[in-house]
Amino acid sequence: MPHSDNLIADLVGQLEPVRPLGFARGLAYALAAAALSVVAIVGLFGLRPDLAVGRFDPMHIVSSGLFLMLGIAASATVVMMSRPRVGIAHDGWTWVAATTALLPVAGVAVAISRSADVFSAQSVGHGIECFATGGAGAVLVFAALTAWLRKGAPTSPDLAGLLTGIAAGSFGIFAFGLHCADNDIVHIGLWHSAVVLVMAGLGRALVPALVRW
Amino acid sequence: MRADETSLARLMVMSQKGDRQAYAALLHECARWLRRYYSRRVAPAQMDDLVQETLLSLHNKLASWDSSRPFLPWLAAIARYRWVDSLRRLYRADECTLDTDLIGHDEEPAIAARISIDRLLGALSDAQARAITLVKIEGLSIAEASQATGQSESLVKVNIHRGLKKLARLIEKA
Numbered sequence: 493m494p495h496s497d498n499l500i501a502d503l504v505g506q507l508e509p510v511r512p513l514g515f516a517r518g519l520a521y522a523l524a525a526a527a528l529s530v531v532a533i534v535g536l537f538g539l540r541p542d543l544a545v546g547r548f549d550p551m552h553i554v555s556s557g558l559f560l561m562l563g564i565a566a567s568a569t570v571v572m573m574s575r576p577r578v579g580i581a582h583d584g585w586t587w588v589a590a591t592t593a594l595l596p597v598a599g600v601a602v603a604i605s606r607s608a609d610v611f612s613a614q615s616v617g618h619g620i621e622c623f624a625t626g627g628a629g630a631v632l633v634f635a636a637l638t639a640w641l642r643k644g645a646p647t648s649p650d651l652a653g654l655l656t657g658i659a660a661g662s663f664g665i666f667a668f669g670l671h672c673a674d675n676d677i678v679h680i681g682l683w684h685s686a687v688v689l690v691m692a693g694l695g696r697a698l699v700p701a702l703v704r705w
Numbered sequence: 706m707r708a709d710e711t712s713l714a715r716l717m718v719m720s721q722k723g724d725r726q727a728y729a730a731l732l733h734e735c736a737r738w739l740r741r742y743y744s745r746r747v748a749p750a751q752m753d754d755l756v757q758e759t760l761l762s763l764h765n766k767l768a769s770w771d772s773s774r775p776f777l778p779w780l781a782a783i784a785r786y787r788w789v790d791s792l793r794r795l796y797r798a799d800e801c802t803l804d805t806d807l808i809g810h811d812e813e814p815a816i817a818a819r820i821s822i823d824r825l826l827g828a829l830s831d832a833q834a835r836a837i838t839l840v841k842i843e844g845l846s847i848a849e850a851s852q853a854t855g856q857s858e859s860l861v862k863v864n865i866h867r868g869l870k871k872l873a874r875l876i877e878k879a
Binding site for chain 1: 720721725728732733736753760761767769770772781782783820874876878879
């Protein structure tokens, strides 16, 4: 194998010690980025009034809990995808995603049944504020997971990109949910979920080209 | 002598720590393993290039293996990724001029059945696998593949296109 021999000699000459991409370290990066986003958003905009006095709203707990779990599940899958292996299916996150999808479904159903004016200037203005700030809160996690994937070897860059967006959007809106005091399912189901959907689309569109190897 | 999973994993651990002697041994063993892995699924003229591309990927992605996990499924994932990528490049470049006999050797150990390329191809429909094998691996023209399979030429193209997309999605799963 003369050709391979030359290449092997070159590669051996270039060898430097490497630190294996551990699962716990990768997930810790994502969670640290999410924690920083929470600190930044709460620091800039403040905590919800009810949380500030130690009271909890059931709708807030359920919706934020779903976004948080989706963020963790998608991040864990992205980290696993950075370390390829034949014989593994990266589809555990779909169950959490399906559960979280109940929020927009419920939001739409309630909006229709209420005949509520979900497109009033006030509700759209508030929705855009949540959407924009939640999206901004997704940037750190998006960057952290993309950087992690670039170190790794994802064999499905399209899926990895989609999940990076889902994780980033979920953590971003989870963080902003600590400020947003609106407990209406229509608002949460439409505007908060939109952050996850749009970030998923962005991840699917932007990340594959950055992590392909 | 053929290295087994345990000794390859041991060499890999030493390589990740910067042991060049172990790394040289590992790369030589991987080159041999890859030639067997790709046999019958790559035209002989392209074997060298593909093995070298895969070794280069292995080198660049050395950190993506974790010593708590088996080595060969990791190497097979990288090999499949490079193989599918080479098929897609062929697809885009429309280079379908392979000619020599493609008889290989079934030297894979039993454990390799799970991570083989045949298993990946087996995840496709018969029509897709046949179209890809005839055109992208054996080098027939679209018209020749159409005659051999009884599919229309446009259907052969559709099966290749859809099959390659599916292969890319199933690299680790199948």
